[in-house]
Amino acid sequence: MxxxxxxxxxxxxxxxxxxxxxxxxxxxxxxxxxxxxxxxxxxxxxxxxxxxxxxxxxxxxxxxxxxxxxxxxxxxxxxxxxxxxxxxxxxxxxxxxxxxxxxxxxxxxxxxxxxxxxxxxxxxxxxFFCIGMSEPQAGSDLAAIQTSAVRSDGGWIVNGSKLWTTGVMEAHQMIALVRTSPAGVSRHDGLSQLIIDLSTAGVSRRPIRDHQGEEHFGEVHLQDVFVSDAMVVGELGNGWAQVNAELAYERSGPERYLSSYRVFEELAASARGGEDVVLTVAIGEMMARLWALRQMSLSVADGVARGMNPVVEAAIVKDLGATLEQDMPMLAQIYANQPLACPSSLNAMTDYLLRFSPIFSLRGGTREILRGIIAREMGLR
Ligand SMILES: Cc1cc2nc3c(=O)[nH]c(=O)nc-3n(C[C@H](O)[C@H](O)[C@H](O)COP(=O)(O)OP(=O)(O)OC[C@H]3O[C@@H](n4cnc5c(N)ncnc54)[C@H](O)[C@@H]3O)c2cc1C
The missing domain is CATH 1.10.540.10 (Acyl-CoA dehydrogenase/oxidase, N-terminal domain)
Incomplete structure (x- = not known):
């Protein structure tokens, strides 16, 4: 079917x-x-x-x-x-x-x-919270995480590392995916989510500098960190299902198609008057894509609010959205150095977003992984 x-x-x-x-x-x-x-x-x-x-x-x-x-x-x-x-x-x-x-x-x-x-x-x-899913040996292949939690009096002792954690230097707490028991029939068994207080003894964190010198993410090392039972999120061993449900919140909001909106708006303002027909048509096409994505994103948000779990639809919004967000500064690049109506800040914004936008198709799940999810759920693989 x-x-x-x-x-x-x-x-x-x-x-x-x-x-x-x-x-x-x-x-x-x-x-x-x-x-x-x-x-x-x-x-x-x-x-x-x-x-x-x-x-x-x-x-x-x-x-x-x-x-x-x-x-x-x-x-x-x-x-x-x-x-x-x-x-x-x-x-x-x-x-x-x-x-x-x-x-x-x-x-x-x-x-x-x-x-x-x-x-x-x-x-x-x-x-402030952060998300502790990825690890040095487990990015896309999340089920391969090695951070483990071992039973202790009234809670758990956690050991391991998390990587690429957005906002980790400023966050107070992290919801971490950890292994609380060995994998069973499936590698997805035995995973759980814990809230880790980042000021607890045994937690150390370090910022990671990206290619333009910004430090929006980092790594966390957990050495014998105690987490009480009250900080277990959901059922023990149900972590895989929980993180997958969580990713629908993460993949479909306006942040998945508006990351380059500032430069697009500036470009559209510069082109007002419509003398450059090619640019006007390109902006119109991009606006149509933006509007279609907004409608899709609204549908996913509505589905989530009604208790559904639209994983495929969210993955489609994220993949198409990241492509649009990367295309916007590319279009602006063609026009950035031309004498448009108000180009002063357009150059700087374009330059920044051209360097920043490659991460849009990595954060929140890479393009290949999203397409794999879509294909699998559609019965294509
Ligand atoms: C800006 C930014 C913020 C992030 N914030 C967080 C965060 O807050 N919390 C968190 O937990 N993680 C975060 N991440 C991590 C992000 O989700 C991972 O980078 C992502 O899952 C990819 O993992 P990896 O970097 O280990 O790459 P890999 O998994 O090693 O992938 C490398 C390449 O191989 C491809 N690939 C991998 N497996 C397959 C496959 N099966 N089929 C086809 N292609 C494949 C990938 O698409 C990618 O192109 C962030 C990443 C970025 C860039």
Whole structure:
């Protein structure tokens, strides 16, 4: 039977569109100091004070229950806030992973203790999380992780290393995938998720500098780190299913097609007037791709909010989105040095994004891995 794509059209309700105006006003007031290039960092721009302001506004943990510091607002409101933040290039990195992923994971699988300790602080923009999946010997092949947790009195003793961990130097906690028992019939058996306090004895971390000198990720070494039972996330041994469900949050949001939006907007502004027909057509084509991806992403967000797990659809959004995000600075490159209407910042933004954009098809799962998932779920391999 052919694969049935679940990408139903979604229209945002008028209340969410009203919220959009409010968010734009807020951003106009608070983003005055950021340079055009700084704004190109989008969800890698780290500013804890900005995160705290968003927390005060009620724009973190928007859909979470009030008893955990959330605001019980519809997923469409959250989508609008995220979309506007990214389109403006707001520095959302500090709270990004907690809001997008770790908070929802704790709501779904965490113990009451963990929810009570972390969720209110996350929603205030004060507690930051990171994702500890990849390891030196296990990137794409996640089931090959070697970090292990061994039973101890009242908890677990963890040993191992995590690599490429976004935001690890600033994060307070990490949700780590670890092996709590040997692989069984499947390599996916025996994996579990634990919350590791990064200030605990035995944790050491080091930033990794990327090819343009930025240190947005790092490595963590865990030596005899104690984690209490209350910090186990979900059922022991169910880690594989949990991380796969989590990846649907990670792969389909507006951050998967808006990472280069700043340069695209600048290019479109430069081309206003339409004298350059070739450029106008190219911008129109790119806008059509952007809009189609936005509709797909909205459908996935709607599916996740309704308790579905649209893994294939999310992988498609991520793969097509990364391609679009890489094509945008490539198009800008053709025009960056030409006398367009307002090219001053276009050159710098293009230069930055051309160097930054190769990571877009690596972070969150590489292109080949995503295509493998799509092919497998469609019964093609
Ligand atoms: C900016 C950035 C941020 C990141 N943040 C985090 C984070 O916060 N937490 C975290 O846990 N990880 C994070 N990662 C890690 C990222 O998810 C991994 O880099 C990714 O899973 C690839 O792993 P690897 O680097 O070990 O490459 P490998 O797995 O060694 O892959 C190398 C190449 O081989 C290809 N390949 C591998 N296996 C196959 C296969 N079976 N079929 C076809 N091709 C294959 C890959 O597509 C890739 O091109 C981040 C990475 C980047 C670049």
């Amino acid at each position: 052919p694969y049935q794509f679940k990408l139903d059209p979604v229209v945002l309700p008028p209340e969410s569109e009203d919220l959009r105006c409010e968010v734009r006003e807020f951003l106009d007031q608070h983003l005055t100091a950021a340079s055009p290039v700084e704004r190109c960092r989008t969800w890698f721009g780290f500013d804890p004070q900005f995160s705290r302001k968003l927390g005060e506004r009620g724009w973190i943990g928007m859909t979470w229950p009030k008893r955990y510091g959330g605001h019980e607002r519809p997923a469409s409101d959250r989508y609008v806030v995220i979309e506007e933040m990214l389109a403006a290039g707001a520095p959302v990195a500090a709270h990004w992973i907690a809001d997008r992923q770790s908070g929802p994971v704790l709501l779904e699988y965490g113990t009451d203790t963990a929810r009570e300790i972390f969720l209110p602080g996350m929603a205030k923009g004060e507690i």
